[in-house]
Amino acid sequence: MLSRHVARAAGAAPRSGVRALSSSTSLQSRTPSIGDINPSAQTVDKFNQRQKAFREQLAEAQKERGARAFGAQNPTNSSQSTGQGSPKTDAGVTAETKQKEPERKSGPLTNLIYGTKEGRELDAQIQASFSQVLARGKYVHSIVFHEVKPDKVDEYVELVGNWYPKMANLPENKVHLVGSWRTEVGDCDTFVHIWEYQKYEGYHDSRYTITNHPEYAEFDRKLKTLITSRKSSLMQEFSFWPTTPPRQLGGLFELRSYTLHPGNLLEWETHWRRGLKARREVMEGVGAWFVQIGELNTVHHLWQFANLEERRSRREQSWSVEGWADTVHKTVPLIQNMKSRILIPLPWSPVA
Numbered sequence: 001m002l003s004r005h006v007a008r009a010a011g012a013a014p015r016s017g018v019r020a021l022s023s024s025t026s027l028q029s030r031t032p033s034i035g036d037i038n039p040s041a042q043t044v045d046k047f048n049q050r051q052k053a054f055r056e057q058l059a060e061a062q063k064e065r066g067a068r069a070f071g072a073q074n075p076t077n078s079s080q081s082t083g084q085g086s087p088k089t090d091a092g093v094t095a096e097t098k099q100k101e102p103e104r105k106s107g108p109l110t111n112l113i114y115g116t117k118e119g120r121e122l123d124a125q126i127q128a129s130f131s132q133v134l135a136r137g138k139y140v141h142s143i144v145f146h147e148v149k150p151d152k153v154d155e156y157v158e159l160v161g162n163w164y165p166k167m168a169n170l171p172e173n174k175v176h177l178v179g180s181w182r183t184e185v186g187d188c189d190t191f192v193h194i195w196e197y198q199k200y201e202g203y204h205d206s207r208y209t210i211t212n213h214p215e216y217a218e219f220d221r222k223l224k225t226l227i228t229s230r231k232s233s234l235m236q237e238f239s240f241w242p243t244t245p246p247r248q249l250g251g252l253f254e255l256r257s258y259t260l261h262p263g264n265l266l267e268w269e270t271h272w273r274r275g276l277k278a279r280r281e282v283m284e285g286v287g288a289w290f291v292q293i294g295e296l297n298t299v300h301h302l303w304q305f306a307n308l309e310e311r312r313s314r315r316e317q318s319w320s321v322e323g324w325a326d327t328v329h330k331t332v333p334l335i336q337n338m339k340s341r342i343l344i345p346l347p348w349s350p351v352a
Contacts, residue, residue, distance in 0.1 A: 032182060032344045037252060037307060047306035050249045051284055140203050141178065141243065141289050143300060144193040145231045152226040153189060157182075157346065159226065163219050164193070165348045167210055174198055175206040178243060178287070179351040181253060186341035192255060194287075194302075196243065203234065233294025240273045243287035246350035251306040253286065253343040258299045264334040265290055268299065275327030282317040286351060297336075304351075308342070 037043070148156045160180070168177040178194040197203040210216060237243050260268055269290075276285065286302035305311040318324045345352035 032346060036344070037250070043250070044306040044310055047249055047251050047310075050247075054247050054249065138199065139237060139243070140197045140200055141235045141237060141287075142195045142197070142203070143233050143235060143289070144195070145229075146191045146193070146223075146227050147187070147229045148189050148191060148227050150189050156191070156223075156226045159219070159222055160191070161346065161348050163215075167213075173206050173209050174202050175210075177348075177350055179349040180346040181255075181343035181349065182346060184252070184342045184344050186339070190341075191346075192341070192343060200234075231294075233291045233298065235289035235291050235294075235300065238269055238272070238288045238290065240269070241276055241285060241288040243289075244285075244351060248352050249284070249304060250352070251304055251310075252308070253345065254303045254305065254311060255341045255343055256301045256303070257339045257341075258301075259295075259336045259338070260297045260299060260334050261336055262297055265297070265299075268331060268334050271327050271330045274323055275331070278321040278323040278327065279318055281321050282314045 146156070146160075164177055164180060167173055168175060174197070176196040178196050181192045183190040183192065197206055258268075272288070276288075279285065284304045286304055288299065288301045291298040291300075303311075305314065
């Protein structure tokens with residue numbers, strides 16, 4: 001699991017347990033657009049350099065965290081002396097299934113009764129994923145969509161730009177702002193915000209604390225005059241794709257939202273667990289979440305690119321990476337519909 005407390009590449013280290021978050025308000029009243037992003041090759045190079053530095057920093061933090069955890073749990077190498085190893089992964093569960101599974105003769109009748117060998121292995125992986133789904137729950141994320149009146153966009157940016165950082169920076173609120181974005185391509189004048197809470201208990205506690213803040217009523221009153229609608233869902237992140245810590249790579253984002261046929265979430269997770277490994281070779285992921293309350297059977301993937309041309313190029317490169325074509329082949333039938341939005345980060349967004 002990637003560290004959640006890694007300092008953003010160009011910023012100071014956040015205090016323990018709290019995401020770093022800019023509280024500057026000097027630029028928050030200006031609505032960003034794609035016209036603010038320089039499409040030059042030099043800008044792309046800077047993006048790639050920041051991406052590399054960020055990944056190296058995460059890898060080092062993960063290594064240090066793993067070493068500390070191992071030292072705490074195995075002070076005298078107890079795993080070797082007792083013969084106990086690390087917890088089973090999906091591959092480990094599948095391998096164990098292979099070992100325990102008696103050999104059966106292959107044939108139409110055998111396959112009809114028992115299923116194919118490949119099917120049984122996939123079932124074992126899905127069962128492993130299901131156990132991990134049940135084990136998840138350290139974080140709950142909310143995704144909030146505000147549809148803003150076109151002539152009120154600048155007022156909205158100023159209002160929310162002052163309120164959201166203030167709420168995220170108050171320790172008693174126990175909430176982290178993952179990011180805030182404006183839709184550039186898609187349902188324009190729609191703003192997207194993703195928040196992170198400590199389980200559902202943390203979500204309820206945070207909502208209660210913020211709602212009872214002495215300035216909340218005035219903020220809510222003003223907000224209602226600027227928007228035409230608001231929509232939110234509560235989500236959990238996929239265990240194989242932890243939400244990124246704060247970072248400033250630059251560029252733009254793509255939010256891809258999928259509505260799956262009911263009952264296919266675990267199969268989606270199983271295939272994407274493999275697919276992400278291929279995608280990460282050429283693309284920078286921010287996070288992936290599945291909705292638990294709200295628009296059910298919905299999955300959101302968030303990606304970051306230097307610019308739109310880089311997005312096109314890197315998506316095409318994905319097809320040359322082993323495993324990606326197979327992921328697409330197996331996940332497309334699971335989808336009812338899908339939607340893509342190009343997002344521009346707002347000035348106070350921790351992920352930008």
